[in-house]
Amino acid sequence: MTGIDQLRNLRNLRGTCCEDVAMTNEVIASLTYELGSKPQLHVVETPSRLLCATASRIVPDVVVASWGFPLAASPWHGAREPLPQTPLMASSRQVHDKPVRSWSPSTGTISQDLIVSLVKLAARAFYDDVTTKGDNQPKTGRSDNRGMAVVVLDALTRRQWVREEDLAKDLKLHSKQLRRTLRYFEEEKLVTRDHRKETAKGARIFSAAVAATGDGQSSGKDGEEKLKLHTHSYCCLDYAQIYDVVRYRLHRMRKKLKDELENRNTVQEYVCPNCNRRYTAFDALQLISPDDESFRCESCRAELVAESDKRAAEEMGDNDDNARRRRREKLKDMLQKMEVQLKPLSDLLNRVKDLPVPEFGSLQAWEARANAAGRAANGDSSANDSSRSSQGQGYGGTPMPFLGETKSRVSEFSCGVILPSSIMLQKLPLCSAIMIGGFNVEVALSGVPVKEEDSKPDVSATTMKVLPPWMIKQGMNLTMEQRGEVKQELRPESSSPANQLDDKKSKVNDKDDEKSIQASEKKHLCDEYLKAYYAALLQRQQDQEEAAKRNQQELDNISSEMPRQVGMKSKREDDDRDDGVEWEEAPTGSLGLSLVSPTGCFPKEVDSLVIVA
Amino acid sequence: MFFHIVLERNMQLHPRHFGPHLRDKLVAKLMKDVEGTCSGRHGFVVAITGVDNIGKGLIRDGTGFVTFPVKYQCVVFRPFKGEILEAVVTMVNKMGFFAEAGPVQIFVSNHLIPDDMEFQAGDVPNYTTSDGSVKIQKESEVRLKIIGTRVDATEIFCIGTIKDDFLGVINDPGASS
Numbered sequence: 001m002t003g004i005d006q007l008r009n010l011r012n013l014r015g016t017c018c019e020d021v022a023m024t025n026e027v028i029a030s031l032t033y034e035l036g037s038k039p040q041l042h043v044v045e046t047p048s049r050l051l052c053a054t055a056s057r058i059v060p061d062v063v064v065a066s067w068g069f070p071l072a073a074s075p076w077h078g079a080r081e082p083l084p085q086t087p088l089m090a091s092s093r094q095v096h097d098k099p100v101r102s103w104s105p106s107t108g109t110i111s112q113d114l115i116v117s118l119v120k121l122a123a124r125a126f127y128d129d130v131t132t133k134g135d136n137q138p139k140t141g142r143s144d145n146r147g148m149a150v151v152v153l154d155a156l157t158r159r160q161w162v163r164e165e166d167l168a169k170d171l172k173l174h175s176k177q178l179r180r181t182l183r184y185f186e187e188e189k190l191v192t193r194d195h196r197k198e199t200a201k202g203a204r205i206f207s208a209a210v211a212a213t214g215d216g217q218s219s220g221k222d223g224e225e226k227l228k229l230h231t232h233s234y235c236c237l238d239y240a241q242i243y244d245v246v247r248y249r250l251h252r253m254r255k256k257l258k259d260e261l262e263n264r265n266t267v268q269e270y271v272c273p274n275c276n277r278r279y280t281a282f283d284a285l286q287l288i289s290p291d292d293e294s295f296r297c298e299s300c301r302a303e304l305v306a307e308s309d310k311r312a313a314e315e316m317g318d319n320d321d322n323a324r325r326r327r328r329e330k331l332k333d334m335l336q337k338m339e340v341q342l343k344p345l346s347d348l349l350n351r352v353k354d355l356p357v358p359e360f361g362s363l364q365a366w367e368a369r370a371n372a373a374g375r376a377a378n379g380d381s382s383a384n385d386s387s388r389s390s391q392g393q394g395y396g397g398t399p400m401p402f403l404g405e406t407k408s409r410v411s412e413f414s415c416g417v418i419l420p421s422s423i424m425l426q427k428l429p430l431c432s433a434i435m436i437g438g439f440n441v442e443v444a445l446s447g448v449p450v451k452e453e454d455s456k457p458d459v460s461a462t463t464m465k466v467l468p469p470w471m472i473k474q475g476m477n478l479t480m481e482q483r484g485e486v487k488q489e490l491r492p493e494s495s496s497p498a499n500q501l502d503d504k505k506s507k508v509n510d511k512d513d514e515k516s517i518q519a520s521e522k523k524h525l526c527d528e529y530l531k532a533y534y535a536a537l538l539q540r541q542q543d544q545e546e547a548a549k550r551n552q553q554e555l556d557n558i559s560s561e562m563p564r565q566v567g568m569k570s571k572r573e574d575d576d577r578d579d580g581v582e583w584e585e586a587p588t589g590s591l592g593l594s595l596v597s598p599t600g601c602f603p604k605e606v607d608s609l610v611i612v613a
Numbered sequence: 614m615f616f617h618i619v620l621e622r623n624m625q626l627h628p629r630h631f632g633p634h635l636r637d638k639l640v641a642k643l644m645k646d647v648e649g650t651c652s653g654r655h656g657f658v659v660a661i662t663g664v665d666n667i668g669k670g671l672i673r674d675g676t677g678f679v680t681f682p683v684k685y686q687c688v689v690f691r692p693f694k695g696e697i698l699e700a701v702v703t704m705v706n707k708m709g710f711f712a713e714a715g716p717v718q719i720f721v722s723n724h725l726i727p728d729d730m731e732f733q734a735g736d737v738p739n740y741t742t743s744d745g746s747v748k749i750q751k752e753s754e755v756r757l758k759i760i761g762t763r764v765d766a767t768e769i770f771c772i773g774t775i776k777d778d779f780l781g782v783i784n785d786p787g788a789s790s
Contacts, residue, residue: 267722267760267772268724268772270708281722281761281772282720282761282772284708284720284722284772285718288706293704294708295708306708
């Protein structure tokens with residue numbers, strides 16, 4: 001069954017059960033579909049709904065319950081290569097990674113898994129009782145910081161490059177203490193560090209990079225520039241080197257014990273079987289007999305025999321046979337214990353041997369890459385963000401009430417999101433919950449809509465899609481939050497009249513629009529599923545423009561309608577929307593209301609509207 | 614290891630050399646006497662690089678020989694324990710093999726040869742790995758580590774090993790020819 005078939009089935013299925021589902025506010029399902037690769041499904045649900053159950057059966061990849069923690073991962077998921085990242089994979093990764101804001105074993109490949117457990121094992125094996133204390137300080141119970149090294153290393157496995165202050169904050173450690181530990185690790189060649197002087201802006205670039213790897217949230221504000229330079233230190237695990245270091249360490253341990261055990265660097269002794277006269281290898285030159293090049297006793301000319309067990313350790317004055325034997329026993333014991341106890345580690349080393357090791361490169365390179373990847377993962381929106389904010393015409397530039405033209409773009413693999421109730425939304429730490437759907441929502445201001453569209457490099461070749469009203473609302477809200485300007489009061493007054501106006505004129509062709517949009521969407525999606533998106537890029541762009549217009553009208557219609565109508569529409573759309581997602585309205589919602597959430601409980605942390613494919 | 618040091622020596626010169634080339638004769642004799650010798654203290658004298666000072670001669674009663682105290686600079690070679698040397702194999706037997714690094718003789722006993730190398734008796738006795746890729750025979754060049762030295766007054770003898778990382782054959786004439 002091809003991915004498209006699966007998707008179609010899913011859609012049909014959903015058609016049958018969507019009524020049911022639409023009744024609940026608490027279902028958020030995002031189905032993501034990746035072009036030309038394995039289908040993936042992320043279902044997030046609170047009460048277990050029929051839809052989710054079915055969907056996961058049809059497209060069995062990852063069922064995510066409760067905000068992005070994978071319940072079960074299919075082999076696909078495990079075997080997925082981390083690079084090259086398609087936008088979708090990045091976005092799905094963001095979902096999982098969100099809690100830890102980084103790559104993590106749960107999202108990584110097997111090799112990442114292994115190397116991370118290698119680090120953890122090594123940390124526990126070798127750095128468990130490391131104390132980074134100055135020698136002059138007396139070791140008291142309180143200041144005993146053994147075990148900290150392990151904690152730090154573990155924390156680093158969940159991060160890539162991290163600013164040391166941030167790490168200290170996360171670990172609730174004093175930054176000096178952390179720095180001491182990190183310096184120790186740097187000496188141990190486990191960690192690479194980078195120090196640089198930077199302004200507040202530079203720090204933000206890093207934050208953006210972190211966000212790109214973590215939760216895809218991009219903070220694009222370049223507003224205030226502090227020119228004060230601070231030295232910031234960054235650190236990152238050097239996995240390739242760690243592998244070498246651990247291997248070398250094991251090798252040295254083994255070699256030292258074995259050398260001592262075998263008395264390798266000792267002088268061979270020879271004994272004459274006849275007269276028991278003893279010689280050492282130092283006498284070799286005199287012992288050689290001229291005729292057959294063998295060693296002969298100087299007195300009786302008998303051929304000498306090498307004495308295998310005799311050690312020249314006697315030379316060192318260690319003449320006590322018992323002591324020597326005891327020492328040998330101890331060494332042998334030690335070697336054996338070492339082999340047993342470090343077996344997991346050496347096994348792991350062997351397994352990691354041929355696997356690619358995650359490589360983050362230098363701080364600068366990583367930052368650039370992470371930002372780029374984040375941009376790619378976000379579709380083109382974050383790129384737009386930066387460009388826009390630099391142009392000073394971002395959607396947050398002028399805090400707009402809800403009357404701008406809304407262009408919603410749903411990328412080809414994204415499917416949709418069921419709107420959670422605003423209460424649900426509250427639980428989201430950041431707005432990336434919406435991102436799981438792989439959406440790219442752009443809210444263009446009424447002032448500059450076309451311009452923005454044109455200026456956009458259509459990198460991710462997203463298709464035009466009708467976006468459910470709640471998205472728009474949320475977007476607006478978010479934007480404003482992002483800008484830190486509280487314009488919510490404006491919304492009710494300004495939005496309603498405008499919407500009503502729009503409503504009047506667009507109501508007439510509402511139906512037709514609806515149908516045509518659906519048809520065109522269907523077609524597009526199919527196209528995209530079948531081809532690489534670049535092929536259809538041009539056409540799609542045109543369509544987007546059209547659809548955008550329609551979309552706006554429609555949206556305006558809907559927004560001014562009563563909740564009943566909204567619900568109807570969402571159902572209608574559900575029936576043939578290709579992405580296989582339900583759109584659901586908060587029951588009480590006029591658009592403005594449901595998101596602004598009368599209780600004022602909209603998440604404060606949400607600061608980015610960039611909702612991405 | 615090589616050192617450039619200043620040594621002193623009392624040279625006895627036959628009275629027949631007394632004349633205009635006395636000094637040249639003295640230096641030539643010094644070179645002939647000293648170069649190539651071995652002292653336990655300084656090692657092998659490789660070459661005299663210069664004569665610093667020739668003191669006043671003292672005529673011996675009865676013989677007529679004159680003793681000159683001579684200070685000279687020279688390069689000496691002294692092997693140390695733990696030193697890595699490159700040496701040429703001179704003899705192979707079932708006890709091990711002998712090699713020469715310049716003037717110094719080194720013996721590598723068979724338990725200091727890697728375990729995978731076996732002694733092959735025959736026309737050209739040698740040590741060979743089981744796959745035959747590495748062969749130690751006469752004239753082979755090996756890199757070895759000195760693990761012991763025996764220093765007599767006039768002789769230095771070393772014991773080496775090739776049973777360590779990066780030691781062993783560095784150029785095998787048998788393989789190339």
